[in-house]
Amino acid sequence: MTTRKTILAISGSTRSNSTNESILKFIKEKYSQEVNIELYTGIGSLPHFNPDLDVEPVDASVKEFRQLVRKADGVIICSPEYVFSLPGSLKNALEWMVSTIIFAKKPTAxxxxxxxxxxxxxxxxxxxxxxxxxxxEDTALLISGARGRFDAGGKPKDEQTAQELDHAVKALISLLGH
Ligand SMILES: Cc1cc2nc3c(=O)[nH]c(=O)nc-3n(C[C@H](O)[C@H](O)[C@H](O)COP(=O)(O)O)c2cc1C
Incomplete structure (x- = not known):
């Protein structure tokens, strides 16, 4: 018997009506037969990373975030670009992972x-x-011109975008094993 796998989905955008969050919601629905996808919406509530605070006991929100990533079989990060870089909230969340090995070998899209x-x-x-x-390479995907390529529900509007997204998600699911 195969056990059902869980993927933690992290949006790099914290705004309401985010395209990135809606893409993750679309993926959650579309692949619900194959895998459990849990949306993590807490990156905006994590404290600003400071190595002085990265000592036990860490802030409860950081502890929870680390546990969710640790227990997930895989992770999907879906993010916009802000001023030619990652949104600060996502970068901050990832900084809280640097002193850990939680992401090591974790299947990730x-x-x-x-x-x-x-x-x-x-x-x-x-x-x-x-x-x-x-x-x-198969689980990394850049979608430029994103707003025009998805409807409000995060569903791809054109066949190429649908195929690219499907390829990346299926590649991630195959990395999860059985
Ligand atoms: C402060 C700010 C800076 C931005 N800088 C960039 C940028 O450098 N490159 C880019 O491609 N888009 C940039 N954008 C546009 C967003 O990435 C784009 O609107 C994206 O669709 C937002 O994603 P979301 O709908 O998931 O929030 C910027 C948006 C904001 C609000």
């Missing part, structure tokens, strides 16, 4: 859905490589 997004995409891959996350 990295999606940047933004106006342009190249710099955030590069940066996210560099950060996640540093955390030794288990992402591959």
């Amino acid at each position: 990295l999606i940047v859905a933004s106006g342009m997004g190249e710099k955030a995409f590069e940066s996210l891959q560099l950060i996640m490589r540093t955390l030794e996350a288990g992402f591959t």
Whole structure:
């Protein structure tokens, strides 16, 4: 018997009506037969990272975030680009992981859905490589011109976007094993 796997989905955008969050909600619904996808919406509530605070006992919100990532079989990060980089809230959340090995070998998909997004995409891959996350070329996806490519429910409007997203999510699911 195979056990049902869980993926933690993290949106890099904390605004309401976020395209990135809606893409994650769409993925959650679309693949609900294959995998449990839990949306983590707490990045905006984590304290600003400070190495002085990164000592036991850490802040409860940090502890919870680390536990959710630790117990998930895989992670999807879906983020916009802000001023040619990652949104500060997402970067901050990832900084809380640097002193841990929680992301090491963790199957991970990295999606940047933004106006342009190249710099955030590069940066996210560099950060996640540093955390030794288990992402591959197949689970990393840049979607430029994102607003025009999804409807309000996060559903791709065109076949190419649908296929690219499907390829990345299926590649992540195959990394989860049985
Ligand atoms: C402060 C700010 C800076 C932005 N800078 C960039 C940028 O450098 N590159 C880019 O592609 N989009 C940039 N954008 C546009 C957003 O990435 C784009 O609107 C994206 O769709 C927002 O994602 P969301 O709908 O998930 O919040 C910026 C938006 C804001 C609010």
